Amino acid sequence: MKVTIRDKFYNITKENVKESLEGIEPEEGKVKYFLEIKGKKFPIKQALSRALKLPKPVFTTQHAFDIFTKLGLKITERNQES
Numbered sequence: 792m793k794v795t796i797r798d799k800f801y802n803i804t805k806e807n808v809k810e811s812l813e814g815i816e817p818e819e820g821k822v823k824y825f826l827e828i829k830g831k832k833f834p835i836k837q838a839l840s841r842a843l844k845l846p847k848p849v850f851t852t853q854h855a856f857d858i859f860t861k862l863g864l865k866i867t868e869r870n871q872e873s
Contacts, residue, residue: 794843794858796850801843805862808820811841824852825867826859835866 794801817833826834835855840847
């Protein structure tokens with residue numbers, strides 16, 4: 792899938808996201824949204840940052856939420872974790 796962030800184009804796939812998080816530990820902190828990959832819950836900004844090789848300040852949580860939703864990846868909200 793092609794995405795645009797700050798007028799630049801990036802290609803991203805589910806596989807790309809999963810591969811970019813292999814061997815990485817989820818960051819801790821006060822985060823509302825998570826992406827679960829292989830039993831680990833990654834903050835969605837950490838996951839998108841790794842997948843696109845961009846620093847987190849370059850994009851918003853909404854960017855990450857929209858991109859992962861379009862890719863069909865399940866996002867979990869802290870208050871709705873099961």
